[in-house]
């Protein structure tokens with residue numbers, strides 16, 4: 001899951017990024033409102049973490065402009081302690097939820113996951129595709145009730161496919177999703193990881209869930 005964090009306090013932004021990455025999110029940071037708005041309008045994110053007091057454009061204005069443009073990405077607002085007015089105003093302007101600074105990290109994660117699920121129309125934390133189930137909260141993956149251990153990158157790709165089940169994702173989309181700017185990546189990295197995933201998810205099953213769409217990319221789909 002890919003999250004844009006718009007927060008100008010560098011230390012806090014770095015902590016949020018690190019914590020989210022440890023929870024298998026892909027994170028992009030942005031430290032001012034105008035740039036944040038540009039990114040949110042032009043790139044696909046599963047959610048946005050939005051601070052209110054920001055240089056160049058405050059969080060409320062960012063939210064206003066996003067919703068005015070019908071960008072429906074779920075937004076979690078960070079508000080200052082005691083800023084009750086901020087919470088109400090944020091929710092009023094189309095924020096999906098808020099956390100109050102200073103916050104406990106597990107709360108941020110739980111709320112973020114909840115707004116992403118709500119937005120995807122997944123009421124429960126389970127995503128299922130035939131006999132494959134992914135529990136977003138506990139990060140457990142099972143096929144036919146047997147638990148499957150995945151590396152963090154395999155898990156990310158699987159969740160990305162599953163949240164878009166039935167839709168074809170191109171290699172570029174997947175590569176961008178798992179891209180780690182600190183490492184050079186091989187051009188075939190997506191194929192490599194898809195192969196790993198297939199070995200773990202589909203090997204030994206007649207019903208193959210991960211499918212190659214020639215010339216387009218990959219998709220995951222089942223019969224139910």
Ligand code: CA
Pocket residue numbers: 007008009051052053054
């Ligand atoms: Ca701030």
